[in-house]
Each structure stands twice: as structure tokens, then as C-alpha cells.
Amino acid sequence: METVLTSGTEEGLIYGFMALGILLSFRMLGFPDLTVEGCFPFAAGVAATLLVAGASPPVATIVAVLSGIVAGLIAGAIHTRLGINNILAGILVASALYTAQLRTMGRPNVPLLNYDTIYGQALGFLGLTESRWGNIAFLAMLTLIVGGALFWFLHTDLGLAVRATGDNEIMVRSLGVDVRDTKMITLALGNGLVALSGALAAQEQGFADVSMGIGTLVAAAAAVVIGETVLGQGGVGRSLLSAVLGSIAYRALLAFGLRLGFPATDFKAVAAVLVLLALVAPQLRNRWRETVTRRAVARGGAAT
Numbered sequence: 306m307e308t309v310l311t312s313g314t315e316e317g318l319i320y321g322f323m324a325l326g327i328l329l330s331f332r333m334l335g336f337p338d339l340t341v342e343g344c345f346p347f348a349a350g351v352a353a354t355l356l357v358a359g360a361s362p363p364v365a366t367i368v369a370v371l372s373g374i375v376a377g378l379i380a381g382a383i384h385t386r387l388g389i390n391n392i393l394a395g396i397l398v399a400s401a402l403y404t405a406q407l408r409t410m411g412r413p414n415v416p417l418l419n420y421d422t423i424y425g426q427a428l429g430f431l432g433l434t435e436s437r438w439g440n441i442a443f444l445a446m447l448t449l450i451v452g453g454a455l456f457w458f459l460h461t462d463l464g465l466a467v468r469a470t471g472d473n474e475i476m477v478r479s480l481g482v483d484v485r486d487t488k489m490i491t492l493a494l495g496n497g498l499v500a501l502s503g504a505l506a507a508q509e510q511g512f513a514d515v516s517m518g519i520g521t522l523v524a525a526a527a528a529v530v531i532g533e534t535v536l537g538q539g540g541v542g543r544s545l546l547s548a549v550l551g552s553i554a555y556r557a558l559l560a561f562g563l564r565l566g567f568p569a570t571d572f573k574a575v576a577a578v579l580v581l582l583a584l585v586a587p588q589l590r591n592r593w594r595e596t597v598t599r600r601a602v603a604r605g606g607a608a609t
Contacts, residue, residue: 313557479554
């Protein structure tokens with residue numbers, strides 16, 4: 306059980322950055338950004354290629370994040386400036402990123418087993434030994450920093466404009482706010498977080514592969530839904546916290562399912578069932594509350 310918890314926590318924190326990116330685009334902006342499917346593996350490939358070329362892990366990670374920001378800006382520009390449907394814009398960018406990743410890596414897979422990673426450097430700087438718990442401590446600190454920065458940004462004037470754009474775009478436009486800019490900024494931030502997740506995942510797994518992005522969008526959406534199911538919807542702080550905790554819970558459930566003896570070939574099926582349960586859980590909870598309320602009212606009426 307300890308292995309399941311530690312593995313789920315480590316993987317959940319890594320993919321929690323992607324859940325935060327999905328939270329920005331899907332939940333707050335209402336933009337179904339399919340760029341994620343291409344941005345995640347592309348950033349992983351960029352980070353791996355730079356590490357193999359001799360770049361330091363922090364530089365490789367930062368450049369990978371910048372590549373995700375550029376991808377988000379391109380998707381936003383295609384949608385806002387060219388008037389292309391948001392879903393189609395994401396598909397176009399994701400398809401282009403697949404080719405860009407192959408061009409960048411030069412091959413479908415780049416191993417990193419003999420190269421230093423950001424985990425080793427960060428743990429050495431913090432005076433911690435390289436272990437799974439050390440990785441968790443580093444990722445938790447990074448999550449607090451990124452989450453705090455997001456919390457601050459979403460309470461600035463620009464952040465409030467971004468949130469308002471997702472709530473009521475027509476009203477925001479009538480107030481003189483250029484919603485094209487707010488959309489592009491949100492997509493840039495969201496894909497930057499996804500790219501950070503991809504770079505961290507590649508360095509933790511020890512390789513970057515062109516197929517790393519398959520199913521990442523579904524997993525991130527499931528993490529957001531699970532977090533909202535457990536903590537409920539509320540303010541910005543609760544939303545950010547629920548996305549990260551939902552990612553940890555989702556990865557822990559997957560690890561637990563594999564520990565039960567499910568073969569690796571059933572991984573996607575297990576993930577699909579978890580997503581379905583996460584989507585149905587709020588409806589079942591609401592129905593249960595309605596049933597309890599009706600029974601309470603009926604008992605009260607009978608007593609009267």
C-alpha cells in the first residue's frame with residue numbers, strides 16, 4: 306500500500322501541473338484545448354533532446370515550458386485571429402507538434418538513463434538524498450510555488466478578466482476588454498503548465514517518446530473532475546487545490562488497480578472506467594441527496 310501511495314503521489318504531482326493547465330482552459334475559460342495531446346510529449350521531447358545535447362536540467366525544463374507557451378499562443382492565434390473553431394485549432398496544433406517533436410528528437414524515443422535530471426540537481430541543492438520521497442518533497446515545493454503564482458495571477462486585473470471571459474464573454478467584450486488577448490494568455494499559461502508536466506515526466510521516467518501524449522487529456526480532465534467531486538466547487542484556491550489532489554487520487558487509483566493484478570494492456574480500460582466513475586459520481590451524489598431530502602419531508606409530513 307505504501308508503494309501505491311508514494312507512486313500515486315509522485316505521479317499525481319507531476320501530472321498535477323497538467324491538471325492545472327486543463328483547469329485554466331477548460332474550467333475557467335471554457336475552451337476545449339486539444340493542443341494538450343501534442344504539447345505534453347513535445348515538451349518532453351524538447352527537454353530530453355536538450356539534456357542529451359549537454360544542456361543543464363533547469364535550462365532544458367525552462368525551454369520546454371517556453372515551447373508549450375508558444376504552442377498555446379499559436380493555438381490561440383489560430384482561433385482568435387483566423388476565426389477557426391477552437392476544437393479544430395487545437396487539433397491542428399497538436400498534429401503539427403507531432404511532426405515538430407519527431408524533427409526535434411530525430412527518432413521516436415530518446416533515453417535519459419545516463420543523464421542528470423532536474424530531480425538530482427534540485428535534491429542536491431536542497432541537501433536531500435535521491436529517493437522517491439525526495440522527489441515528492443521537491444515536486445510538492447514546486448507545486449506550492451506554481452500554485453501560489455497562479456492564485457496571485459487569477460486575482461489580478463488580468464486574471465479577473467480571464468475568469469470573467471469564461472463566465473460571460475459577451476459581457477466582458479461589452480466592457481471594452483479584448484477577449485482575444487485573454488484567451489491567448491490563458492492558453493499560453495495552460496500549455497506552459499502542460500509542458501512543465503511533460504518535461505518533469507520525461508526526466509522522472511528516464512525517456513521521452515512520441516506516444517507519451519496519448520490519453521493525457523482524458524487523464525487531466527478526470528483529475529479535475531475527481532478533485533471537484535471530493536472537495537466541491539468553490540473559489541480559486543479550492544479549484545487549484547482540487548485539481549492537484551484529484552491528480553494524486555487518480556494516479557493512486559491507477560497504481561492500486563495495477564497492483565491488483567491487472568495487466569498493463571488493460572491500463573487504458575482501467576483509466577476509462579475511472580473517468581466514467583468520476584463523471585457519474587456527482588450525479589449519484591445529487592440523486593442520493595434528493596432521495597434523502599424527499600424521505601425527510603415525507604416523514605415530517607406524516608408526523609404532522
